[in-house]
Amino acid sequence: QWRGVIREYWDRLDVSKNTPVITLGEGGTPLIPAPFLSEKTGLDVYVKFEGMNPTGSFKDRGMTMAISKAMEAGAKAVICASTGNTSASTAAYAAWAGITSAVLVPDGKIAMGKLSQAVAHNANIIQIEGNFDDCLEIARELADNYPIHLVNSVNNDRIEGQKTASFEVVDSLGRAPDYHFMPVGNAGNYTAYHRGYKEELARGRTDRMPRIFGFQAAGSAPIVSGQRVLKPETLASAIRIGNPASWDLALAAQSDTNGYFGAISDEGILAAHRMLSQTTGVFVEPSSAISVAGLMERSEAGVLERGATAVLTVTGHGLKDPSWALKTEDGSDIEPVRVPVDVERVAELLGME
């Protein structure tokens, strides 16, 4: 029986018998072989399906640590800025812990699934008339000046919890992969995977450090361009972030992994989203599909070694933002065919003559 990230990796986290373990059973997510993507790229491709965490995104890994450590420090209230998934996770873990949560979200820019979670878990939700970066500035100010604990990924406890995903990949493969692909918003997750693999290397559980490839949406790619994006724009709302909170840490990680940051267009993200769900049976929110788009782009660029092992982290479940699956490539609504109760008609439609 999986006991959640803190209990599974107790000796690799900064916890003690004084740490209350606030958990919803996060972690232990599937590492799914992807034969279609392997065939297409000539690599051995696996998908780490982080949408299978309790609130449907990888944020739960960091939240179990952030809220547990906050409670250890006596916190009675937590706050976060969020494009959506952090707010859903904060609200859920705070509800279980019986403490108050406040979440600041960019007005009108949060996917319905995520908003419904924050509401359902009774968070104090405030829509800020600005973008995620504005929300984070306010959340940091409040945490500095009021008795409320910040649980964004600027809080190292979040990175600590999220590094456990690398441990699970090494547990599953018996070593680190050659390449790891993931989306990048604040770059906390990029930092966390690097930290996890570095620790696994130091404890001799792997003989290699993967090259970590991080991808941003073309309209919101500060790390790729090297400068802050004041008005980030992309349909991938989870990673619509113009001033990454872990920018410096991610650049340090990039140099240690011979890593790469790339940008993908919104069209490329949606094409990858369709490819993943139709060929690999994994349904993710658009931002997560950028890992697949990045794999294809780097494979077509001819920079990936044939036969190498690649892990793609897909960070959020498709049910968070399902509307994109109901639109065709040209953006028109998909309306499934409708017939009367008539078995011949159905047989005909299914081509069963």
Ligand SMILES: Cc1ncc(COP(=O)(O)O)c(/C=C/C(=O)C(=O)O)c1O
């Ligand atoms: C589905 C999904 N995929 C990728 C990212 C990027 O991770 P980082 O690069 O560690 O920021 C996010 C981030 C979301 C928030 O930042 C938030 O919820 O406030 C996400 O929800």
